Amino acid sequence: MVKLKAAIMSLGSKSSEWTAEAMKKYFDQVDALDIRKIDIKISGSEEEIIYDGKPLADYDCIYAKGSFRFAPLLKTLTTVLEGKCYMPLSANSFTVAHDKLLTHLELQKHKIPMPKTFVSSTVPAAKKVLEHTSFPIIMKFPQGTGGKGVMFADSFASASSLLDALEALNQPFLIQEYIETGGKDLRLIVVGDKVIGSMMRHAAEGEARANFHSGGRGEKASPDSMTKKIAVQVAKAIQAEICAVDILPGSKGPLVMEANISPGLQLITETTKIDIPDIIAKHLYENTLARKQKKQANDSGNIMSEINKGAGGEKSMITNLSFRGGNMIVPEMITSATDFKPNDTFEIKTEKEKITISKMKIS
Numbered sequence: 001m002v003k004l005k006a007a008i009m010s011l012g013s014k015s016s017e018w019t020a021e022a023m024k025k026y027f028d029q030v031d032a033l034d035i036r037k038i039d040i041k042i043s044g045s046e047e048e049i050i051y052d053g054k055p056l057a058d059y060d061c062i063y064a065k066g067s068f069r070f071a072p073l074l075k076t077l078t079t080v081l082e083g084k085c086y087m088p089l090s091a092n093s094f095t096v097a098h099d100k101l102l103t104h105l106e107l108q109k110h111k112i113p114m115p116k117t118f119v120s121s122t123v124p125a126a127k128k129v130l131e132h133t134s135f136p137i138i139m140k141f142p143q144g145t146g147g148k149g150v151m152f153a154d155s156f157a158s159a160s161s162l163l164d165a166l167e168a169l170n171q172p173f174l175i176q177e178y179i180e181t182g183g184k185d186l187r188l189i190v191v192g193d194k195v196i197g198s199m200m201r202h203a204a205e206g207e208a209r210a211n212f213h214s215g216g217r218g219e220k221a222s223p224d225s226m227t228k229k230i231a232v233q234v235a236k237a238i239q240a241e242i243c244a245v246d247i248l249p250g251s252k253g254p255l256v257m258e259a260n261i262s263p264g265l266q267l268i269t270e271t272t273k274i275d276i277p278d279i280i281a282k283h284l285y286e287n288t289l290a291r292k293q294k295k296q297a298n299d300s301g302n303i304m305s306e307i308n309k310g311a312g313g314e315k316s317m318i319t320n321l322s323f324r325g326g327n328m329i330v331p332e333m334i335t336s337a338t339d340f341k342p343n344d345t346f347e348i349k350t351e352k353e354k355i356t357i358s359k360m361k362i363s
């Protein structure tokens with residue numbers, strides 16, 4: 001039996017606690033680590049991850065997540081650990097998902113539908129764009145969350161005064177067409193290549209933003225297969241195996257607003273009654289196990305390569321054998337060392353704890 005050791009590295013939110021608890025059902029050991037206790041040293045020649053003053057232990061699975069403030073750390077961590085353990089979120093996803101502009105650029109690359117989005121280098125240039133735009137519009141900070149960086153303007157006058165404020169704050173921003181949905185948006189949770197739960201979020205009375213943190217409430221939803229397919233495409237595009245995709249169900253069809261790689265699980269779990277932490281934990285376990293088994297197979301392949309050449313050209317190797325049912329399977333290296341062909345006939349001599357296979361010479 002392979003023993004699997006996992007860590008969830010997060011800010012310790014309720015959602016992370018639930019996920020850690022669920023992971024304990026599958027993994028032999030689960031450590032809940034605090035990303036605020038991580039330091040990483042990179043020097044060109046070596047790299048070192050320190051947790052709470054000590055070198056980070058080895059894990060088979062690391063689920064690292066956190067808010068955009070920790071994106072540089074999470075990106076460094078996942079880059080350094082790449083190839084050393086299973087991680088559901090790629091290093092790249094931390095840069096892309098935590099910036100709405102980069103997300104839109106990635107969506108554009110993959111031809112995924114989104115609201116029309118404008119980027120301007122200066123406020124006067126943005127005002128020029130707005131002279132030819134129909135209202136209302138949405139303005140956003142690329143790194144806002146919880147609806148906090150989203151502004152609504154229903155006229156040139158209100159947009160213009162918001163832009164002046166943004167200029168004074170020296171903040172980059174996006175301008176986006178406003179999609180009329182009656183204050184609703186869809187949140188789909190993607191795990192692997194499936195949508196495992198969805199809800200419709202309704203903005204509170206008098207609010208344009210449907211976020212939970214802006215007073216939005218959730219309702220069970222069954223999005224059509226096109227919307228689900230788009231959500232899975234988004235997860236693939238940003239290279240995140242676990243994420244929430246926010247979609248506006250407008251009259252022009254589903255339009256993607258953003259992807260969230262550290263989604264809150266409370267509202268969606270409450271709304272759908274689906275055990276989302278359990279599905280996430282199971283996905284982590286299955287992928288970690290598959291990776292470990294593949295690695296073990298490769299490692300036994302490595303033992304194989306330590307072949308001693310005997311005097312008569314014979315080779316010997318020390319290895320494990322795979323058994324499938326009652327059948328024994330020898331590694332490929334042995335097959336190629338023997339030069340046996342599928343149509344050859346063989347003589348197999350066996351005794352207890354010994355086997356000799358020879359090709360029959362047919363003259």
Ligand SMILES: Nc1ncnc2c1ncn2[C@@H]1O[C@H](COP(=O)(O)OP(=O)(O)O)[C@@H](O)[C@H]1O
Pocket residue numbers: 115138140144145146147148149150176177178179180183184185203208209210211246248257258
């Ligand atoms: N282009 C848009 N048209 C209509 N509503 C929008 C648009 N963009 C955002 N919203 C509303 O604002 C909310 C927050 O926007 P979002 O881009 O997801 O930022 P955040 O990261 O803060 O959640 C969305 O859930 C949606 O209700």
Ligand SMILES: [Mg+2]
Pocket residue numbers: 146147211246258
């Ligand atoms: Mg959102």
